[in-house]
Amino acid sequence: MTTLGTEAPAASVPPSSVHEVFRAVDAYDAHQKSPAIRLHVGEPAFRPPPSVAIAIATAAAAGRTGYTTAEGLGELRTALVRKLREHNGHDTDVDRVFVTPGSTQGLQAIMQSLAAPGTEILLPALHWPIYLQQALLAGLLPATYPLDDHLRPDLAALAGLPAGPKILVVNSPNNPSGAICDRRLLSELLELAHRRGWWIISDEAYEHFNYDGEVLSLAALEAERDVGERRVFSAFTFSKSYGMTGWRLGYVTAPTPRQASLLQVVQEATIVCPPQPIQLAGVAALADDDAISRNSSFVRANRDLMARALRGTGLMATVPEGGWYALLDCAATGLDADTFAARLLAEEGVALASATGFALRPPFSADSDLNAIDPSARHLLRLAFCGDRNALLEGLARLVRFTRRQCR
Numbered sequence: 001m002t003t004l005g006t007e008a009p010a011a012s013v014p015p016s017s018v019h020e021v022f023r024a025v026d027a028y029d030a031h032q033k034s035p036a037i038r039l040h041v042g043e044p045a046f047r048p049p050p051s052v053a054i055a056i057a058t059a060a061a062a063g064r065t066g067y068t069t070a071e072g073l074g075e076l077r078t079a080l081v082r083k084l085r086e087h088n089g090h091d092t093d094v095d096r097v098f099v100t101p102g103s104t105q106g107l108q109a110i111m112q113s114l115a116a117p118g119t120e121i122l123l124p125a126l127h128w129p130i131y132l133q134q135a136l137l138a139g140l141l142p143a144t145y146p147l148d149d150h151l152r153p154d155l156a157a158l159a160g161l162p163a164g165p166k167i168l169v170v171n172s173p174n175n176p177s178g179a180i181c182d183r184r185l186l187s188e189l190l191e192l193a194h195r196r197g198w199w200i201i202s203d204e205a206y207e208h209f210n211y212d213g214e215v216l217s218l219a220a221l222e223a224e225r226d227v228g229e230r231r232v233f234s235a236f237t238f239s240k241s242y243g244m245t246g247w248r249l250g251y252v253t254a255p256t257p258r259q260a261s262l263l264q265v266v267q268e269a270t271i272v273c274p275p276q277p278i279q280l281a282g283v284a285a286l287a288d289d290d291a292i293s294r295n296s297s298f299v300r301a302n303r304d305l306m307a308r309a310l311r312g313t314g315l316m317a318t319v320p321e322g323g324w325y326a327l328l329d330c331a332a333t334g335l336d337a338d339t340f341a342a343r344l345l346a347e348e349g350v351a352l353a354s355a356t357g358f359a360l361r362p363p364f365s366a367d368s369d370l371n372a373i374d375p376s377a378r379h380l381l382r383l384a385f386c387g388d389r390n391a392l393l394e395g396l397a398r399l400v401r402f403t404r405r406q407c408r
């Protein structure tokens, strides 16, 4: 058991299950003739368009390789403002847009810029585990909030929280569930945040992977308010939309000029600047409109194939509305999710992520267990359906075979 104490903040941070599964699968591959089918990780089958590789090579050859400002290159930020206005409906400007080495770093910077002593950060009961690590490192006080039957934020539960400085994290489309918050829920969350003086961090990493409904960005809903009164930070990434996971390119927006100036200080001290050739590659990616619709159609078709393959197995409670992941429920097999994942890997060479790692439950204290899990996740597993189609279909066939064996 790991507990909080008088050590450095990192000593209280639980390891990310996402990274732990990675290591387990690498260890499996090292001892097997054929590698595991990797359905545990959101690594897409598609890569960035050729114009992106050309842009980075051109930047390197032309010597555009020096430092930029901490906030990023003006030409990329100008292009991002255009995208944010035209695609997301934001009312923003270059001074409030920051290019970041992956949106992960942008999220960390936002948390650091908001980490006044005693500030709580509210994470969904099922959440991307990096949020929790970042919150603890920033000195925030993490707590989880319940989800409704559709795995969306439970508004009534949030409204019942006591007063105090808070940051609400909203992730739609969601990792790990694929749930999407509709306009009404987003408006109500925003209204609540304004009433209570909370900040919102809206993580829109999967903005372009929305299969059934409208794409809505939370900050667009406060575009009519005075800039000084806004509450929503937004985080976006090139990793998902353009298949640029290893390039490490994302961007975040600050709601107000004051918050932008705090973010700027964090970025100066943390990254000095995002790498210039990667930023120029980002300018090229933004110019390719077709890549996004191609990539989104590919993942949607994978989702549909997955839904068909799992029909009748009892594994899939709901078809994800967006994102790259589906939550599977293995309760009918009599196995818990950790055992199911370990045995599926050992017996069939298929890797899934147990959702228990997405359900750690703060607050942590000297006598609380860092490994406390939200009970709703005990039988849930996350399957990534964004990868190579043949590997996905083979992995699903093995998964169904394994599940049937347990249910006999």
Ligand SMILES: Cc1ncc(COP(=O)(O)O)c(C=O)c1O
Pocket: 042, 101, 102, 103, 104, 105, 128, 171, 174, 175, 203, 205, 236, 237, 238, 239, 245, 248, 249, 250
């Ligand atoms: C919900 C969510 N937010 C943010 C990220 C970070 O992506 P990146 O740092 O590659 O931009 C991920 C990556 O898996 C994610 O799932």
